[in-house]
Amino acid sequence: MKYCRECGEELVEGNKFCLECGHPVDPASSPESEEPSIKPGKKKLSKKQKLWSVVGIMIVFLLVTTYLLGSNMNSKTSLVQKYEEAVEQKDTKVLADLFVFEDSDEKVDEEGTQAFLDYLTEYPGEAEALLEELEGQLDEPKSKEEELWDEWLDEDYFITIVQDGKFLFFDRYRLAVKPVFVTLHSDYKGTKVTHGESEVYTASEDGEGQEYGPLFPGIYQFSAAYKNDTADLTTTEEVELWGTSSKDVHFQMKADTVTFETEAMPEGSAKLYVNGELVDFDPFSKESYGPVMLDGSVKVEVEAEFPWGVMKSDTIALKEPNVEVNFEYSDDMEKEIAKIVGEYYQSYLVSFETKGELPLEHVTEDFEEDVLERISGWDDEGYTTQLWVKNMEMSRADKYLTKRDDKYYIRADVRMEYFESHFLTAEGPGDPGFYNNTLSYHMVFNDGWEIDDVEYLSLDYEEDFKETVPIMEDSDVFQLEIPEQDTPVENLEAKHPAQFVIEFRNSYEAALNAVDFSIAKDYLLDDSTAYHELKDYVETEVEDSFDFNFTLNEPLNVETTADGAIVFMHETFTFTHNGERTDYNREKEYTLTVDEEGSYKIERIDILETVRD
Template identity: 25%
Template sequence: METFCKECGHQLITGNNICVNCGNQVIQPKRVKKYKKKEKMYFGITVGIISIIIGFSMWANSYFSQESTGKRFAEAISEKNTESLTKLVVHQDGSPIIAMEAEALVKLLVKEGKRSIEDYYSIQPNGKFLGVFQKHQVEMVDQFAYVEGTVEPLSFRFNKEKVKEEDRGEDFVLMGPLSPGIYDLETKFENDFGSGVTTSEIYLWNVEGEPSWIQLELPFSEVVFELENYSTAMKKASVLINETEILINSNGATDPIGPIMLDGTQKAKLVVEYPWGKVESENIGINSDYQFLTASFLTKNQETEVANLLLQFGEELAQAKAANSTDVFTTITEDNVEIIQNHILNGNSYNNLLYSGQFEEMSMDANILGLLEHIPGIKVNAELLYKEADYYLEDTPEFVSKSYPFLFELTYDEQEKKWLVQSEDKWNTVQNATHVLKGSNTLYEPDQETIKTAKVDIIKEEIEYFMGRFLYASVDAINNNSMSFVEYLMTKDGPSLKETTDYIANMKEKGITQILLSFSVDKVEEKETDVWQVAYTAEYRTFYPDKETIKKFKTVSIVKKVDGQWLADELISTDEI
């Protein structure tokens, strides 16, 4: 653009401040550059960014300042804002606390008040914001939790979160760092023997940062199991916990095992192997570090098997008493045959009694059991009920109910796999029967052979009494040289009268006397009506003029019953033993 002097109008030369025509001093206008629209936009953006940076820098320096951080911490505490606390609060190593720590901190503040943490924090520089601006955060005194004891099977959660273990040994664990606070501590026990969980509230609130000792409320320990009724009759005994088998030793106890929970939630089974099979207990709650156990001797099925055996024995006993014979038994051992014969059957025989009866009921208390010591078997209390009568041959039986409580000893035949009654002793009445079984109520009576035997026994008893009188009277006749002592016990027409008269005369001539030491009737046999052959054994002390002897003789004689009286009739034989 051209310019001219305002005084003379002459055209000015560009760049000169004086008109060359008139010398007038002039000021030429500067030339203003015109910007394009795009250039103007870039310029505006640049100016805006610079303004933002300046403003952000002012905000950042203010927001992350020590003063602002303190204010924001105070607001977060007042509002119980755990999210803000996780952004503001750090451990002493600068790492931020997590949500569960913020919750514990708030819980402490609620319970103990804001002043409770005055000595537990400070506002410290902690890194750069965006690598430029100094950042301040609230640094808490680190807290640590310390657990002492058997910790191998334990794990811990604070407010449901697992916490770093700072250190762990065989008998301790140190956990942290954590923010000061009140935590819900979950302690979990878990190993091969079981698991358990307990929760408790703990304070981590130590201004010095010393570890806080935690008292465990989870009951666990190593455990010894003792079998109170251990017996060498047991082939094997063990404790079973979660499929883990722990053997019971020859002293009746296990070695210490575990640790195991002792609150009763952990269960154990006692497993005992007997010659008759394996017997497992119900689940047993473990609640002591020295746990006593009591073994069962039979399973429910085995109890039923034993009860059925005793039921059959009761039936056979009635049969045996009626027949006066042990031949009917299938339920007893060979040793018991003699016991029953001597202690049960012979009682009636000695008294010349017959038996009729029916077996009504067997009751057994399976809770009263014991093991035999030297042979495989058990003891069991059972009671047998009968309706029965003991009576003489000439009487009519009068039936009464009678019960027989026994302590049975039963042996187990491993080869035959069956139980047998070894013995039966009188015992207490069954008070709490676990098994009650009905008998057949079949009436068992003496058969003809039994009746015949009973008759013979009666005769034998009569003859035995007579022979005693006769032998003692014979000795008196010899010693007094007089038949009057014995002849009234002899038939008038039998050979014995003359034989005895001659014998007494012979003894007198030789100066011999005698004493009858003992005698027994061995056998009686009916030859015909009221005529019986008697075999007996007698022992004599004989006095000669120059010596004395003791000798035994086995003699066979014939006796007769005449007018209801027994009389000696004939000497068949006599032999020195």
């Protein structure tokens, strides 16, 4: 028998090819007795068998390869490599897929990973340190020195590699990060806080704070906006959130607050109007109001209730953080105060005629006592004094409303033109003197306004009285006559020293304006101190360009002496030179002596007090 040298199958005689494997039959090398080179038990594989063998091998290869690839792709090392590549390529999407939050079901989004990349770009050293930290978590053998170092550090990783489910039968790993939170604080109720296009919250009260998160570590921008009738404010804060700590952010809005002050604190609450609108705020609550812009664009008024009625401040353009509030008087209140001053002065003139026997109206007890004492002390025997008012009016300027010791005070400035004549009753009246004075009436509220004091002021008669309220005009003539008493002849000279000083003042005013000492010298005792002082002043210091205006010559008291009299005077005058005006308010003491002819002469003039403005 013959066998195939290729596959060992028995050959069919006469065939040139093996029916099993198709190999050509070599007659010369295949005698009948020759045994096949391949034993029958070791048959050669058929084509079909070979095909399945190849398929099996390929399946095994694929399984092994898949395992190796799956094992590699889902390994910690592969995860760290993907992280490194994503950071280098700034691929926010891949990074978002690689990360999960610890202890939170929130997903990491690309906005968070962009903030993360912004931080690593700003601080490249942190990027290197973080990569080293991740590589330190790989399952790689460590030297004893490294293990001891890690144990000593007791490292609590910022980002940790964690198992996150399976892929087929492989463990899947992700990077876990602890979420961070930020607490945002706004100063003003109504402030809208946003993160990108998303609104975080709107403050429901001043100083409110709200926590926002979870957030992926990185650099974030938060904005705050506030708008009302007094301010339009916006600000943005950049916040670096890194590691595991959270932060507080306080928005510093570029605006101010104001506090209101007044010298006339109302008894109850007050109302505040901002740009004409009433707001829910008591300006005198000692709290700050705001935010406001201090550029003058915000205008406020304050309204308050007082014992005599409602008063409102002027309109105040806010430019300073401390706002001083002055209350203005209504037309009715102005008229009421002017009426009180007029009724007082009318009662003064009537009481003057009776030498202080009739009471005064609208005055405090102390002030009335003082005025009536001065009137009753008028003892110029044998003389008659006449007074009548030409015009009296009150300035509409500030009344300086204040509060002290729980009482309210005001000051009403008044200008008055009047005539005064002082003459020997036996000789009859001469030409009256015409005077114009400016006075300040100090008033206190005691169940009504009462005059507490009257002060002579050096106010500008025109400039300080541009707007006025009339008080009195063309009054009757009021007259006080002091009867002459029977006295020794030798004392008759001392009966009219005050009038003598007033006449001297009129002559001295003329002498100054004419630069002529002779006009006033007859009133002075020859070679006396007063004579030389006034003569030197007029002849050496007074110039033609000087202008003197004596506005008040008021006797305060007269004392009779053995040689004559001492007269105490209250005098006011203005001095003008080259357009510059100076006001003087003085009290003086005139020492008078009786000369050989029995006439008064001024021996000495002493200035007791001077107020210069």
